[in-house]
Amino acid sequence: MAAQTVASTENSTVDLGPAAALSCRECGHRVPLGPVFACEECFGPLEIAYDFSAYETEELRKRIEAGPSNIWRYAPLLPVPADVATKPNINPGWTQLVQADNLARELGVDAGKLFIKDDSGNPTHSFKDRVVAQALEAARAFGFTTLSCSSTGNLAGAVGAAAARAGFRSCVFIPHDLEQGKVVMAAVYGGELVGIEGNYDDVNRFCSELIGDPAGEGWGFVNVNLRPYYAEGSKTLAYEICEQLGWQLPDQLVVPIASGSQLTKIDKGLQELIKLGLVEDKPYKIFGAQAEGCSPVSTAFKAGHDVVRPQKPDTIAKSLAIGNPADGPYVLDIARRTGGAVEDVNDEQVVDAIKVLARTEGIFAETAGGVTVGVTRKLIESGVLDPGKTTVVLNTGDGLKTLDAVAGTGLTATIRPNLDSFREAGLV
Amino acid sequence: MSVTVRIPTILRTYTGGQAEVAAEGANLGEVIADLEKNHTGIAARVLDDQGKLRRFVNVYVNDDDVRFEQGLETATPDGAGVSIIPAVAGG
Numbered sequence: 056m057a058a059q060t061v062a063s064t065e066n067s068t069v070d071l072g073p074a075a076a077l078s079c080r081e082c083g084h085r086v087p088l089g090p091v092f093a094c095e096e097c098f099g100p101l102e103i104a105y106d107f108s109a110y111e112t113e114e115l116r117k118r119i120e121a122g123p124s125n126i127w128r129y130a131p132l133l134p135v136p137a138d139v140a141t142k143p144n145i146n147p148g149w150t151q152l153v154q155a156d157n158l159a160r161e162l163g164v165d166a167g168k169l170f171i172k173d174d175s176g177n178p179t180h181s182f183k184d185r186v187v188a189q190a191l192e193a194a195r196a197f198g199f200t201t202l203s204c205s206s207t208g209n210l211a212g213a214v215g216a217a218a219a220r221a222g223f224r225s226c227v228f229i230p231h232d233l234e235q236g237k238v239v240m241a242a243v244y245g246g247e248l249v250g251i252e253g254n255y256d257d258v259n260r261f262c263s264e265l266i267g268d269p270a271g272e273g274w275g276f277v278n279v280n281l282r283p284y285y286a287e288g289s290k291t292l293a294y295e296i297c298e299q300l301g302w303q304l305p306d307q308l309v310v311p312i313a314s315g316s317q318l319t320k321i322d323k324g325l326q327e328l329i330k331l332g333l334v335e336d337k338p339y340k341i342f343g344a345q346a347e348g349c350s351p352v353s354t355a356f357k358a359g360h361d362v363v364r365p366q367k368p369d370t371i372a373k374s375l376a377i378g379n380p381a382d383g384p385y386v387l388d389i390a391r392r393t394g395g396a397v398e399d400v401n402d403e404q405v406v407d408a409i410k411v412l413a414r415t416e417g418i419f420a421e422t423a424g425g426v427t428v429g430v431t432r433k434l435i436e437s438g439v440l441d442p443g444k445t446t447v448v449l450n451t452g453d454g455l456k457t458l459d460a461v462a463g464t465g466l467t468a469t470i471r472p473n474l475d476s477f478r479e480a481g482l483v
Numbered sequence: 484m485s486v487t488v489r490i491p492t493i494l495r496t497y498t499g500g501q502a503e504v505a506a507e508g509a510n511l512g513e514v515i516a517d518l519e520k521n522h523t524g525i526a527a528r529v530l531d532d533q534g535k536l537r538r539f540v541n542v543y544v545n546d547d548d549v550r551f552e553q554g555l556e557t558a559t560p561d562g563a564g565v566s567i568i569p570a571v572a573g574g
Contacts, residue, residue: 093569
């Protein structure tokens with residue numbers, strides 16, 4: 056197993072910038088930086104512990120603002136070497152924060168208060184580029200040359216692209232029945248793409264077993280043995296949102312939940328900015344969004360539970376279709392701690408929300424974006440989300456990946472190529 | 484009932500590095516108890532102080548996640564494969 060063969064200790068020769076060690080989120084057990092993801096004491100998830108003690112706030116702010124227009128502007132806060140921007144990577148991030156006044160009017164939110172963080176603008180058109188770019192740097196540091204993952208589709212494309220850019224081999228595992236668009240967008244990068252007969256949880260299980268087998272020796276699974284590094288990429292969403300708001304915290308965020316990792320890391324990123332003095336400390340609320348057909352976290356939240364009972368997914372929002380979300384308990388903690396909530400919408404509401412966002416803001420979201428916009432509307436209607444507060448809604452992927460969801464959308468009219476026909480069609 | 488148990492990397496210190504070991508038991512709870520007899524210390528890694536499966540451990544009997552079945556009471560038929568897997572995030 057590669058985990059035992061890679062030399063990596065606290066303060067070792069592995070250069071991952073301010074990353075100091077891996078720390079168990081459950082029991083606090085600390086281990087050296089390495090390609091491991093589960094605590095040897097309690098199976099809890101390992102995450103990066105940093106040493107930010109050398110930073111002076113205004114100097115750090117200037118350094119960030121002078122950085123590149125991608126996630127590497129935040130390199131001082133990430134597990135990457137200081138010269139990361141010079142290495143071949145897909146350089147995602149610094150996507151648009153769109154002031155969504157038209158959508159605000161539609162949803163009954165005050166003008167100037169609603170924003171869409173549109174991560175469809177990343178190199179492979181989803182937020183997954185952020186986490187994969189991180190994992191690639193960890194893979195490089197640990198000497199891996201094959202990049203792999205279990206994926207609901209978006210991650211597969213991001214891994215394929217990053218591996219191609221960096222000159223790595225890629226071998227990616229997906230459920231066999233994914234949307235055709237996502238299959239093509241993953242396969243086109245030339246890596247190996249393997250369909251597994253089962254759902255995402257089955258794929259994840261397979262990869263977890265492969266990693267402990269000699270067949271997986273030397274492979275960097277971005278969301279398994281590189282997970283502690285990979286997950287940190289989602290912090291950059293928090294950093295960007297705050298910097299784009301003029302170094303201010305939003306009052307409310309609506310974040311999709313698949314595994315729950317993104318939401319927990321956005322919270323971690325916001326907390327880091329507060330501790331570093333880069334934003335003024337004030338309350339914020341984080342709301343989680345799920346599809347009704349895969350809503351284990353929402354169900355637990357509404358029932359007042361602090362454990363998440365797995366579900367068998369059945370929803371068009373396949374990028375969120377993780378029935379056994381590993382970070383679900385942490386999402387519940389964060390939603391409750393910040394005064395937020397976790398809500399879900401059905402597939403019909405997801406499709407309607409995709410169309411509303413496209414019609415009002417010219418943003419074509421994949422189904423996960425339909426989930427967040429749909430949940431935002433539901434939370435406003437139920438009085439849970441305050442329409443007078445600054446609210447950021449995440450769109451984590453491009454609608455071109457899930458065209459099937461809006462397949463009924465088409466021509467307004469078909470006419471002969473002359474003006475009479477145009478007038479007859481009632482289009483004047 | 485004799486079953487084969489797949490051991491995750493982080494527990495192989497208890498099995499002398501073996502990725503698969505044999506165990507006996509009519510249900511998962513009995514299988515874990517039998518594992519503990521031969522590989523002392525392993526049960527405390529899989530079960531919490533109340534004797535329940537830890538929340539970041541997934542266990543499958545053949546292809547079935549025991550959380551969808553009867554948990555530690557899930558039957559382990561003769562020849563079954565039991566997999567112990569750390570929970571992972573995804574996407």
